[in-house]
Amino acid sequence: MAGRHSKRAGAQVGIPGQRGMRPVGVIDARTRVEHLVSERSVAAHRQAGCYVAHCGAVVLAASLTEPGLGRCPECVR
Secondary structure, three states: OOOHHHHOOOOOOOOOOOOOOOEEEEEEOOOOOEEEEEHHHHHHOOOOOEEEOOOOOEEEEOOOOOOOOOEOHHHHO
């Protein structure tokens, strides 16, 4: 039997001024290189699984994969 605590609506708590600003590291399944993608791009293209990185490359996301070739030098700049 569930208690009344499980029925409460939770409040979304975030850090003001940081939403959409931090880049997310996404590993490309084709090249195994880690690219930096903005949180806005991740949210906009989540269903497709392909994201546009800071360097302009289209990244096909690979889940649970270690970067075999390191990070993209264009994204790090």
